[in-house]
Every structure is written in structure tokens, then in C-alpha cells.
Amino acid sequence: MRRREFIQGMFAVSAVAITPTTVLAKEDKAKKKGVNDMSFEDALKAITGGKEVKESKKIKFTAPEIAENGAVVPIKVEVDHPMEENNYVKAIHILNTANGNARCADVMLTPANGRGYFSTRIKLSKTQDVVAVVALSDGTFIKASSSVKVTIGGCG
Amino acid sequence: MDISRRDFLQIAGALGLLSATGANLFAGEAGKEKIKKLSFSNIVDFEAKGKVSLLHICDLHAHIKPLYWREPSTLISAKNLVGTPGFICGDSFQKFYNVKSGTLEQYFDTYNDFSELAKKFGKMGGISHIKPLIDYVRKERGEKNVLLLDSGDTWQGTAVALKSKGEAIVDAQNYLGVDVMVGHWEFTYGKERVMELIKKFKGEFISQNVLDNDPFSDNFEEVVFPPYTIKEVGGAKIGIIGQSFPFTSTANPKRFTEGWSFGLRHESLQEYVNELRGKKKVDCVVVLSHDGFSVDQELAKKVKGVDFILSGHTHDPSPEPIIINNTVILIAGSHGKYVGRLDIDIQKGKVKDYNFKLMPVASNLIPADKEGDKLIEKWYKPYNKELNEVLGITKNLLYKRDTFYSTFDALIGEAIKEEMGSDIVFTPGYRWGTTLLPNDKITKDNVYEMTAITYPEVYTFKLKGDKIYSLMEDIADNVFNSNPLYQQGGDMSRLTGASYSIKIDAKAGKRISDFKIGGKPIDLKRTYKVSSWGGNLQNAGTSLEKKKIRAVYDVVSDYIRKKKVIDIPLKSNVKILDFNCGCPQKGAKC
Numbered sequence: 076m077r078r079r080e081f082i083q084g085m086f087a088v089s090a091v092a093i094t095p096t097t098v099l100a101k102e103d104k105a106k107k108k109g110v111n112d113m114s115f116e117d118a119l120k121a122i123t124g125g126k127e128v129k130e131s132k133k134i135k136f137t138a139p140e141i142a143e144n145g146a147v148v149p150i151k152v153e154v155d156h157p158m159e160e161n162n163y164v165k166a167i168h169i170l171n172t173a174n175g176n177a178r179c180a181d182v183m184l185t186p187a188n189g190r191g192y193f194s195t196r197i198k199l200s201k202t203q204d205v206v207a208v209v210a211l212s213d214g215t216f217i218k219a220s221s222s223v224k225v226t227i228g229g230c231g
Numbered sequence: 232m233d234i235s236r237r238d239f240l241q242i243a244g245a246l247g248l249l250s251a252t253g254a255n256l257f258a259g260e261a262g263k264e265k266i267k268k269l270s271f272s273n274i275v276d277f278e279a280k281g282k283v284s285l286l287h288i289c290d291l292h293a294h295i296k297p298l299y300w301r302e303p304s305t306l307i308s309a310k311n312l313v314g315t316p317g318f319i320c321g322d323s324f325q326k327f328y329n330v331k332s333g334t335l336e337q338y339f340d341t342y343n344d345f346s347e348l349a350k351k352f353g354k355m356g357g358i359s360h361i362k363p364l365i366d367y368v369r370k371e372r373g374e375k376n377v378l379l380l381d382s383g384d385t386w387q388g389t390a391v392a393l394k395s396k397g398e399a400i401v402d403a404q405n406y407l408g409v410d411v412m413v414g415h416w417e418f419t420y421g422k423e424r425v426m427e428l429i430k431k432f433k434g435e436f437i438s439q440n441v442l443d444n445d446p447f448s449d450n451f452e453e454v455v456f457p458p459y460t461i462k463e464v465g466g467a468k469i470g471i472i473g474q475s476f477p478f479t480s481t482a483n484p485k486r487f488t489e490g491w492s493f494g495l496r497h498e499s500l501q502e503y504v505n506e507l508r509g510k511k512k513v514d515c516v517v518v519l520s521h522d523g524f525s526v527d528q529e530l531a532k533k534v535k536g537v538d539f540i541l542s543g544h545t546h547d548p549s550p551e552p553i554i555i556n557n558t559v560i561l562i563a564g565s566h567g568k569y570v571g572r573l574d575i576d577i578q579k580g581k582v583k584d585y586n587f588k589l590m591p592v593a594s595n596l597i598p599a600d601k602e603g604d605k606l607i608e609k610w611y612k613p614y615n616k617e618l619n620e621v622l623g624i625t626k627n628l629l630y631k632r633d634t635f636y637s638t639f640d641a642l643i644g645e646a647i648k649e650e651m652g653s654d655i656v657f658t659p660g661y662r663w664g665t666t667l668l669p670n671d672k673i674t675k676d677n678v679y680e681m682t683a684i685t686y687p688e689v690y691t692f693k694l695k696g697d698k699i700y701s702l703m704e705d706i707a708d709n710v711f712n713s714n715p716l717y718q719q720g721g722d723m724s725r726l727t728g729a730s731y732s733i734k735i736d737a738k739a740g741k742r743i744s745d746f747k748i749g750g751k752p753i754d755l756k757r758t759y760k761v762s763s764w765g766g767n768l769q770n771a772g773t774s775l776e777k778k779k780i781r782a783v784y785d786v787v788s789d790y791i792r793k794k795k796v797i798d799i800p801l802k803s804n805v806k807i808l809d810f811n812c813g814c815p816q817k818g819a820k821c
Contacts, residue, residue, distance in 0.1 A: 139494045140716045143480040149492075202708075202739075224717050226481060226705055 109175050115206075118177040122168050122208055123216050131217035136207045138221040145225040147196040152207045152219075154191030158184075164191030166210040173203035201225050269335060271596055275367050280586040281576025282465030284368055284377045285517065288361070288409075289543030290565035291381075292388025292416075292663040295403045295607050297357035297594040298680070299349050299666040300566045302548070303632035303722075304342045305803075305813030309713035310736050313810075314817030317524040317547050321814035328550050339568060339591045340548045346628055346668050353595035356567025358403050359603030360594045364570045365407060376465035379434075381409045382543025382563075383475065383521040386428065387416035388663050390618050390679035391610045396424055399610035401431045406606055409434045411460060415476030415521045415544060419685045421487045435460050437473030437519070439503050444492035455491055458503055467514040467577040470507035472500065474520035474530075476544060478719050484686055484767065495522065495716065497533045504536045514580045517541060524549065524562045525715035531555035538582045539573065545720045546632075546662045552587050561587060565663065568592055618676035622791035625673055626798040631664030631681065633813070634710070634722050635733075636803035639664060639681050643783065644727025645799075646790030651691045651762040651779060655699065655729045655748050659765035660710070660722035673797065678787050682765075687782040689764045692772030697755040700746060702771060703731070708739040723805070724766070729753075730804040745806070 113121075119128070137151040154164045163186045169179040179197040197205070206220040306320040307313060319327050321341050330336045338348035339355065369377045385404065386397040397420050404412070411434055418425060429436045439458035443450040459472040477495040480488055500518070507513045515538050520527055523544040531540060537558045546565035553560040563571035569589040576584040611618065629639040644656040665680035667673060694702075703724075712718050732745040746753040761772060764783045769775060791797060812821035 137498065141478055141481055141719070143492060143494075144485070226709060 112175045113177050115170060115172045115177040118170055119208065122181075122210070126214075126216055128208060128216040128218045131209075131219060134207055134209055134217060134219035136205075136219040136221050138205055138223050140222075141224045141226060142199060145199045145201075148199050148205075148223055148225075149194070149196050150205060150207075150221075151194040152192070152209070154209050156191050156209075156211065158186045158189055158191065160186055161212065163212045164188075164209060165212050167191065167193045168208040168210070169193075169195070169197060170206045170208060171197065171199060171203060172206065174198070174200045179205075199223055199225050269593075269596060271363075271598070274590050274593065274596055275364060277572060277574070277588050278586050279372070280574040280584050281578075282372075282376050283467055283469065283515075283575040283577060284372045284465075285469075285539075285541070285573040285575065286365055286368060286377060286379045287382070287541045287561065287563045287571035287573065288379070288385075288407075288567070288569075289382035289521075289541075289563050290384040290546050290663065291356075291400070291567045292384055292565065293386060293392035293400045293683070294356055294389060294566050294680075295358045295391070295400065295603075295610070297354035297360060297592075298566060299668060300355055300568055301342050301345045301628070301630045301632065301666040302340060303634070303813075304630075305633045305635060305807075307634045307711075307735055307807060307810055307813065307815070308718075309711050310819045311713050312525065312715070313815045313819050316549055316551075316553055317528070317545060319814065319816075322812075323814040323816045326816060330550075335591055335593060336550070339564075339593075340550070342630075342632075345630075345666075349666075349668055352593055355594060356592045357594055357599075357603070357607075358407060358567070359599035359601075359607065360592050360597040361567055361570055362407060362600040362603050363597050364590050364592065366600075368572060372465075378410045378462055378464055378469070379408050380471070380517075380519050380541055381412040381434075382519060382541055383412060383414045384416050384543060384565075384663070385412065386414075387419060387684065388680065389683055390614060390676055393679065393683040393685070394614060395610060396420055397428050398431065401428050402610070403606060405431075405433045406603065410462070411435050411437060411471055411473070411519055413438055413473040413475045413519050413521050413543075415479055416483070418475075418479050418488050418491075419483050421685070422489075422491065437471065438475040439472055439500055440477060440494055440496040441475050442492045442494075442496075443490065445490040448490070458499075459507065461507070461511060461513060465577070467575075468512065469515045469517060470511060470513035471517045471519055472503050472507070474500070474518055474522050476521045477526070482719050482721070487685070495526070495530070497530055500530075501534050501536075504534060508536055512580075514577045515539070515575060515582050520544075523715070523718070523720035524553075524560070525718065526720070527560050527562075528553060528555055529715050531558040531560060534558075539575075539585075541571070541573075548589060550589055559585065559587075563589060618674065618679070620675045621672045622675060622678065622788055623673050623795045623797055625667050625671055626669060626796060627801060628669055629665075629667040629671075629673070629797070629799065631666065632662060632722070633803075634660075635805035635807075636725060638799040638801060639667075640725040641727065641799045642791075642797055643681065643787050644725060646787045647689055647762045647764070647783070648727050649790060650781075650786050651689065651776075652760070653691055653728070653762040654759040655761050656727040657761065657763035657766065657768055658725040658727070660706075660724050661765070662721060673791055675784075675788055678784050678791070682784045682787065684765060687764065687784060688780050689762055689783050689786055690769035690772075690775060691760065691762045691779045692769055692775045693758050694761045694768075694772045695755070696748075696753045696757050696759060698771060699748075699759060699761070700743065700753060700755065701740075702768065703743050703746070704740045707733065707742045711735050711742065712739075726804065730806075732806040732808050734808045736809050744808075 135153040167182045308318045391399040438456040518540045527542040540560045542562040548564035
């Protein structure tokens with residue numbers, strides 16, 4: 076992606092609310108539940124209110140196969156959906172499935188954004204699936220996911 | 232004379248080189264006579280096609296001189312992959328490609344009867360022997376109809392490469408006439424040096440999958456190198472897209488490429504393919520790749536419109552092409568053992584036909600080119616005194632390739648364990664190195680051939696038993712992942728001072744059992760003294776002994792000098808629970 080496009084993409088997002096992931100507990104305390112912990116199931120329910128979420132090819136979700144650095148994993152969500160008055164992408168939610176807190180980012184959009192697009196970097200504690208849940212203006216939800224391997228590295 | 236590989240085998244048969252019973256016909260003086268009948272023309276014989284020839288080399292690992300290189304005796308992977316090209320060796324390789332015993336092919340492609348055949352056929356590779364093959368094809372086809380493509384891992388692997396910071400090898404590439412290359416270990420000379428060497432390199436360095444990752448840079452998220460090049464060859468337009476090693480920043484220290492981001496990036500690869508086919512109107516699309524043979528087979532399922540992938544990284548000799556969704560995938564072994572020749576017949580903007588052959592660089596059958604010998608002499612001269620030092624001799628074969636255990640690594644591990652006084656030593660599962668025959672002298676140059684890296688420090692530190700265990704599981708999940716995209720194309724880290732059993736087909740985190748350190752079951756709560764090099768394990772440990780840090784080649788050289796005679800057992804310290812052999816066939820059968 077070109078720099079200009081990237082900056083446009085940034086402006087396209089009017090209100091960005093990024094929920095910080097919990098500071099990862101040291102391994103010996105791993106089992107102790109943090110105050111900010113939230114499971115994937117609970118996080119999904121909080122977003123959808125229990126509504127069905129369908130896998131959709133309308134979402135192009137880009138993430139690396141193997142993270143170069145688990146602390147800053149670049150991800151990109153592009154939704155192929157109109158951004159019109161009564162038919163638009165209302166929100167993009169990024170969820171992890173194995174950190175303490177499953178919620179990475181919630182991005183609210185309006186038709187004025189012009190594009191259903193969001194790109195950021197997230198922190199992943201270990202190898203896991205990352206899920207993009209997209210809310211559409213008609214009240215339905217769609218999703219796409221990608222598996223990211225976090226490793227200490229290995230062989231040449 | 233135009234003859235194909237099959238014809239060659241028939242001719243070899245007619246010459247009495249092959250034996251129906253598989254017995255070695257090269258034994259004794261009579262055998263030597265028979266080898267003489269194999270000649271240069273057998274190596275270059277080829278049924279030409281069309282007007283375009285692409286010559287392909289990969290993973291030279293800086294071996295400008297000929298060497299012995301033994302292929303793996305164990306090449307195990309996930310059940311769905313074993314027995315398929317990329318995961319065959321020894322007997323399973325011979326069966327898959329119908330390679331007869333006692334032939335030059337058996338010697339080059341497998342570990343079977345290696346020491347015997349090495350004495351008969353001699354050393355492999357070397358630029359002075361590679362050059363005549365390239366010259367031959369250029370003469371046959373015409374200069375303008377031939378390209379020489381290099382899939383990378385070329386600048387690193389020997390003492391002269393390390394000491395000249397890659398320059399000796401760039402000189403060798405210019406001598407061979409490399410037109411286009413991509414990289415992996417090249418990057419371990421650091422960003423600035425890579426850019427300096429690219430200036431000295433007369434060909435083009437391309438990569439679509441290395442991006443600027445510095446948010447303060449004007450080139451943020453843009454490609455660092457040209458993503459592709461278009462060459463007019465034999466009256467056709469060939470588009471060549473570069474794929475450097477996608478996992479450079481996790482497999483090698485990040486500091487060398489800080490600010491650059493790597494990855495497979497198949498989406499952008501598809502965009503470049505479309506651009507070449509559409510706007511640029513090329514007749515043929517080639518991906519020059521260092522992804523690895525199995526990853527490129529996956530890539531061909533994801534990306535449409537690629538005619539040929541010239542692969543590298545995993546060091547596989549592949550006598551026949553792999554075809555996936557109309558994409559033809561080729562790879563040319565390692566260490567300068569082969570030059571791949573791909574002839575392409577392009578008509579009306581499309582690939583109509585092709586032919587392929589791996590030409591074995593059998594140094595005894597190819598008279599050395601004098602210019603090449605001069606170049607080698609020039610670069611070795613300042614270091615000859617140091618590198619020719621005989622440190623000791625080896626009683627057994629010293630080799631590198633095997634999924635779990637290899638004798639040269641066992642020697643390195645032993646040396647480190649003794650000097651550092653550690654409980655357990657980790658040696659990296661690289662796939663490059665050298666091979667020494669029984670009773671060979673071990674020179675300082677040989678030690679460098681196993682260890683010549685820009686981060687040679689041996690670290691000694693403390694690590695808890697449970698951490699050692701989970702690290703081994705993590706490495707196993709890279710090596711044995713059923714999805715090639717999550718592998719990194721190396722072998723298991725080698726352990727000294729420890730032994731374990733492994734069930735390849737078990738779930739991630741459940742593969743390793745019966746883990747012993749110093750002959751006793753591992754105590755997960757105990758803290759062990761660990762030494763390692765060539766990786767980043769030290770980052771996981773505590774109380775790093777800074778004063779003990781030394782270069783691995785110095786530690787190993789001291790040890791051999793002291794021991795004089797090296798006698799490393801051929802028996803592995805790893806027990807494989809779900810396979811009975813090292814080279815299983817398809818269906819995981821032995």
C-alpha cells in the first residue's frame with residue numbers, strides 16, 4: 076500500500092476506540108484472572124447481543140502467517156459493502172482468541188467514511204486465531220478470521 | 232545430440248553403469264574405468280525447446296570451491312507431507328524418481344552409499360565447474376536467449392564469504408553472470424551492507440515481499456527492492472517477480488533488518504502477476520523464490536497466472552517438475568551441486584512447451600575453468616594460512632542433513648558442552664554446511680563451513696526445565712506443522728546432553744516425551760545450564776554469562792585441536808515413535 080492511501084485510510088475512520096489489551100500476566104501468574112479479562116465468547120456476545128454471525132467473503136482480512144513480532148502484528152480489514160445513507164458498514168471489531176482480553180479494537184463508522192476499511196497493529200500473546208466482526212447498518216453481523224503463529228523463531 | 236534424462240539413463244545402462252541388482256559396480260579399479268566413460272556431454276545433453284533458456288541456481292551458501300554434500304538420511308514431516316517431493320530422501324527418493332543404485336544420480340540425490348560413491352565420483356559443485364555448464368548453454372542457445380537466475384542463500388556459508396562480508400561471493404556471481412537474484416541469509420550482513428553489495432552486484436536484486444516498516448520513513452509500507460523485472464529473451468518478454476525468504480525476521484536476528492518487514496504476501500504477488508500480464512503484456516511470468524519447495528507448492532494454490540516458480544531455501548534436488556494449477560515448480564538442490572536448465576517454448580504470448588533438467592556439477596567430469604580458479608585463489612589467498620590448518624581427523628562420516636541428529640552438529644555440541652560446562656547444548660537446525668568422509672582431515676575451513684555466520688556467539692545461560700520443554704515443542708511445531716505455510720523450512724534444533732522421543736503426528740505441544748537431560752528424566756522445576764548459538768534462545772533465559780561468550784568456530788576449533796581424533800557415533804539421540812525409518816514413502820509407509 077502506498078503512504079497516501081494509508082493516510083486516507085486513517086482519515087476514513089472517524090471515531091476510533093481502541094480497547095487496550097491487558098498487560099500480559101507473567102507466566103507464573105497466568106492462571107490468575109486479570110480485572111480486564113474477557114473471553115472471546117463473552118466479547119462476541121457483548122458486540123452482537125447473541126445474534127448469529129456469518130462467515131463472509133465480503134471481508135478481506137489480511138494478517139501475517141507468522142508474526143514478525145507478537146507485540147505489533149499488523150492487520151487490515153477491508154469490507155466490500157456500500158457506504159450509503161441507509162446501507163453501510165456500521166462497525167469493525169477486531170477480536171483475538173487467546174489473550175487475556177479478547178477485544179483489540181472497536182471502530183465505529185458512518186457513510187461519511189466512504190469505505191469500510193481499518194488497519195492497525197495488535198498484540199498477540201501466542202499462536203491463535205484473530206477475528207474481524209463487522210456490523211452492518213441493517214443490524215446483521217458478518218465475520219472473517221485468520222490464524223497467526225507467534226513463535227520464538229527457529230531455523231535458517 | 233539431443234537426449235532426455237530418460238535417454239541418459241538408458242545410455243548409462245548401455246555403458247554398463249547401472250546394475251539390475253543394485254549392486255555397486257564401481258568397486259575397485261575396474262569401476263574407475265567405467266566412470267571415465269561418463270563425460271561432460273552426458274551432463275549437458277538435453278532436448279532443447281523453444282528459444283528461451285532459464286538457468287537456475289539456489290542455495291550455493293558461498294561454496295565457490297567443490298565440496299562433498301550428503302543429502303539427508305532422515306527427512307520426516309507431518310503425515311500428509313511425507314513421501315511427497317520436498318519430504319523424500321534415500322530409498323523413498325530413489326523409488327519416487329526411479330534412481331538406480333551405483334549411479335551418479337544416486338550419489339548426488341541421496342545419502343545411500345555416500346562414502347563409497349564419493350570416492351568414485353569425487354567432489355561436487357564449485358564455480359569453476361559451474362561456469363563451463365553455463366557457458367555451454369549460452370553457446371548452444373545464443374547469449375541473448377539465456378538468463379541465469381539465483382534463488383538466494385548465496386552470500387553466506389564459508390570463511391571467505393564471512394571475512395569479505397559477502398564480497399567474494401558477489402564477485403563469483405558476477406563471474407558466473409547471475410542476472411537476477413533474491414535473498415535470505417544475504418540479509419544477515421545487515422541492511423547497509425546488503426545495499427553496498429547490491430551496488431557491486433552486476434545483476435538485479437528483486438523482492439516483492441520486503442516492505443519498509445519504519446513509520447517515520449517516507450517509504451513507509453513501500454517495497455524496499457524492485458518487486459519485479461522484465462527481460463527480453465529469445466524474442467519473448469519474461470516477467471520475473473522476486474520472493475525473498477518470508478520469515479527472515481523470525482528465523483534470523485531482527486537487528487539485521489530492523490525497519491524492514493517480511494512475509495509471504497501472496498495478495499500483492501497476485502497484483503504484480505496481474506500487472507505483468509495486463510499492463511506490461513509479458514509472455515511468461517516467473518517467480519524467483521526463496522520461500523521453500525513446500526511453501527511454493529502452497530503458494531501455487533493461492534496465486535493464479537504464474538507459469539514457473541524457481542524455488543529455493545529447502546535444498547531439495549528435484550529431478551522432475553511439480554505442477555500445481557498450471558504452475559510448474561522447480562528447485563535446484565543446494566551448495567552448487569546442480570544447475571537447473573529450463574527451456575521454454577513461447578508462442579503467441581503463451582507458454583506452449585518446456586523441458587527441464589538438473590545438470591549435476593560433478594567436478595571430475597567437468598574440466599575447471601581457469602578464470603574461476605583464479606578468482607578462488609584471489610579470495611582465499613589472505614586466509615589460506617588460517618583456513619588450511621589441520622585441526623584433527625575424523626574417524627566417521629561428518630555430515631549435516633537430517634531432521635534430528637547429525638554427526639557434525641554432535642561434534643559442535645560436544646565442543647561447546649565441554650568448554651562451557653553446560654547441561655544441555657542447542658545447535659541450530661540449519662540445512663547448510665559440509666560433509667567430511669571417514670578418515671578425512673578436519674581443517675579450520677571445514678569448521679567455518681558449518682558455522683560461518685555474522686552472529687557466531689555461543690551464549691550460556693540458565694533455563695528452567697519447563698521452559699526447555701516448551702521451547703522444544705514450539706520448534707517441533709514449526710518443523711512438523713501439517714501446513715507448510717507455518718513451517719520455516721529448517722530441521723529440528725540439535726541437542727547435546729539430552730535425548731527425547733517424538734510423535735510427529737501428535738497435536739502441537741504434545742509431541743515430545745521421555746525427555747532426558749544427562750541421562751535423567753527432565754525436572755520441569757529445576758534450572759539447567761544451557762548453551763546455544765545461531766538462534767535467539769538466550770532471550771528466553773536468565774543469568775547470561777557474558778564473560779563466557781565466544782565465537783562458535785573458535786570453540787569448535789580449540790576442541791578438535793585438543794582431541795586430535797574425532798569419533799562421533801552415527802546413532803541419533805532422538806527416537807521417532809510413529810515412523811520406523813528416516814525416509815518414509817507416501818502414506819507414511821517405511
